[in-house]
Amino acid sequence: DIQMTQSPSSLSASVGDRVTITCLASQDISVCLNWYQQKPGKAPKLLIYDVSTLQTGVPSRFSGSGSGTDFTLTIDSLQPEDIATYYCQQYDNLPPTFGGGTKVEIK
Amino acid sequence: QVQLQESGPGLVKPSQTLSLSCTVSGGSITSSGYYWSWIRQHPGKGLEWIGYIHSIGTTYYNPSLRSRVSISVDTSKNQFSLKMTSVTAADTAVYYCARDLREQRLDSWGQGRLVTVSS
Numbered sequence: 001d002i003q004m005t006q007s008p009s010s011l012s013a014s015v016g017d018r019v020t021i022t023c024l025a026s027q028d029i030s031v032c033l034n035w036y037q038q039k040p041g042k043a044p045k046l047l048i049y050d051v052s053t054l055q056t057g058v059p060s061r062f063s064g065s066g067s068g069t070d071f072t073l074t075i076d077s078l079q080p081e082d083i084a085t086y087y088c089q090q091y092d093n094l095p096p097t098f099g100g101g102t103k104v105e106i107k
Numbered sequence: 108q109v110q111l112q113e114s115g116p117g118l119v120k121p122s123q124t125l126s127l128s129c130t131v132s133g134g135s136i137t138s139s140g141y142y143w144s145w146i147r148q149h150p151g152k153g154l155e156w157i158g159y160i161h162s163i164g165t166t167y168y169n170p171s172l173r174s175r176v177s178i179s180v181d182t183s184k185n186q187f188s189l190k191m192t193s194v195t196a197a198d199t200a201v202y203y204c205a206r207d208l209r210e211q212r213l214d215s216w217g218q219g220r221l222v223t224v225s226s
Contacts, residue, residue, distance in 0.1 A: 001170075032211070034211075034212050034213075036154075036213070042218075043203055043216040043217060043218055043219050044154065044203075044213070044216055045216065046212055046213060046214050049211070049212040049214075050211075050212075055214070087153065087154055089154075089213075091210065091211050091212065094167055094210075095156050095158075095167075095169040095170065095171075096156045097156065098153055098154040098155075098156070099153070100153045101153050101154075
């Protein structure tokens with residue numbers, strides 16, 4: 001299985017800050033990378049697919065980049081409603097695998 | 108807009124079989140390009156993909172669970188189901204069903220069903 005490693009595992013930032021989360025794949029996955037947002041007590045929600053395409057309805061302050069093994073999720077101007085855990089997921093090889101998650105909190 | 112809803116027992120005894128169903132509404136389970144997946148999340152932990160099924164019956168299971176898992180589909184009920192045999196406390200988790208578009212992304216999720224394995 002392809003291992004997905006996220007960092008940091010948690011972060012605390014102020015409203016309006018720019019937040020960056022990284023995801024490292026154990027092997028080249030090209031651009032087969034998605035990001036999910038999971039708010040407390042809720043199901044995950046698809047946020048970004050194919051590295052950088054925003055799912056319908058996702059605010060433009062979210063963006064994704066990367067290719068190969070290194071990927072980044074950026075939140076420009078963190079908002080209170082962005083408090084959640086974020087997961088990356090690769091679909092280049094079966095089984096699909098997820099990163100361990102990054103918990104984002106407000107400072 | 109498609110919606111998914113898990114159902115089934117929330118408590119299962121050790122060594123028994125966990126059975127969950129997922130009812131799809133707002134769209135057909137036979138829609139082209141979609142696979143129907145199960146994912147679980149252990150308490151306070153990350154996400155583990157269990158497997159998927161296509162409406163024509165094609166399945167793929169996570170090798171780590173393959174010996175204990177089966178997924179089936181009932182197109183007449185617009186529903187798909189998960190069975191996991193010989194459960195232990197380690198199978199206690201929230202189980203999610205989700206729609207997988209072209210084996211690429213999980214674009215719709217159910218709300219999740221907590222299943223506790225305990226005597």
